[in-house]
Amino acid sequence: MINYIIRRIGYGLLILVGVNILTFILFFAVNTPDDMARMNIGGKRVTQDAIDKWKVERGYDKPLLWNDGAQGSQKLTNTIFFERSVPLFVLEFGSSDTGRDIGYELKKRVGPSIALAIPTFLLGIFVVVVFSLTLVFFKNTYLEFWGVALSVFLLSISGLFYIIVGQFFFSKLLKLVPISGFSGGGDIFLFLALPVLIGIVSRLGGEALFYRTMFLEEVGKDYVRTARSKGLSETVVLFRHVLRNALLPILTSTVAVLPLLFLGALIMESFFGIPGLGSFTIDAINGQDFAVVRSMVFVGSLLYIIGLILTDISYTIADPRIRLS
Template sequence: FWGVVLCVAMMSISGLFYIIGGQYLVSKIWKLVPISGYGGGLDAWKFLILPVAIGVVSGIGSSTRWYRTIFLEEVSRDYVRTARAKGLSEVTVLFRHVLRNALIPILTGVVVVIPLLFMGSLLTESFFGIPGLGSYTIDAINAQDFAVVRAMVFIGSVLYIVGLILTDLSYTFVDPRIRFN
């Protein structure tokens, strides 16, 4: 119960709050990593730890709820009950039967993340001062350089379509019943 409550609370908090709160707490108060900027070479890791950690923490709530729903739905199916009645171990039932059938909606959900990664990098790179496509896009918007903005939209669209194609191809590895004709 408390895990679900924590996940809902984490889903309800804006990603911007995680960024600002993380910068204030980890960088300003604890002084563990720099607040913003970027250094090349071996020093790059200390500039990337906080943005990556914030990206992971801000997505944990919704991801956990999504995976929980998928697995609870699969565990209540008849084939799981049959596998348990045959005397298969719980590990075998969960990994060979439940996980295999739950991977299809999980793979579909992964594709949805691709445009969000690009769009999320807009905020993250802007707040942390990391040079990349996100900050380049923000600079192009501010300078009203519409050719660059169109190019970024095109890149995002291509990434999304490639992700969809790779997801469809990965379905054949996950579920042998799915074949392309």
């Protein structure tokens, strides 16, 4: 197990290095430091002196990857890549192109993102699993037919539609919850109730169809027939035996959601005015703040790799037959 985890961490570090280098090349292949200076300073008539001053203040006056004018190891270290991208591996994010401390912004915004993402994630899994098992329980009935039809209908609708309709119906007409904003303390439930509900509904259709297919495959196996022959009720068979044996694909399908626990739903946070990491990323994209975007890409990659490692480890808990050497 320990050797396996060490190998996976090593692979993850190699992937992070590749993502970091690729992201850096893509960003600076599209925009030169001069272009970035013009976009951040603003205005059509920007003098070269103003551009040079902006680059010096933010460290963009150095070569990108190799400094021919430096001596020794400074040929590598005295570059934009080493000063702006390498520190990400020790979680030092530096300053944004607008002068803000990225690390401070991440610490300030991670709380609202977690407050939104964790209830959406956990309640979403619970609702989807129960709904899917209910469809399997009422197999070959009108309830299953209309449940599948509802899932296909929900799958066909854009998540943006749910947000607009939810804000109009629950906030503007019924006035049950605020239309947008965020507050700590007891009021947090009012501000997060609608985003969490929309997050659950928007993922219900596609995941319910996937889980239903997976559960139907499990129902046809020998251990299910054996459990039924022992006189166990259908509810016990489904929620104890079938669900337990389907944990591996469920764990695999939920790995991609892990980065959202911290990065947040980009569109959701923007529309509801939640000051989380998702809205921070959207604001950086709109403001052409490449330092923030690169940092968020790195954080997302890091979280996804951690999710893969945790999933592999959880396999041994969900299925004792699996042994990692």
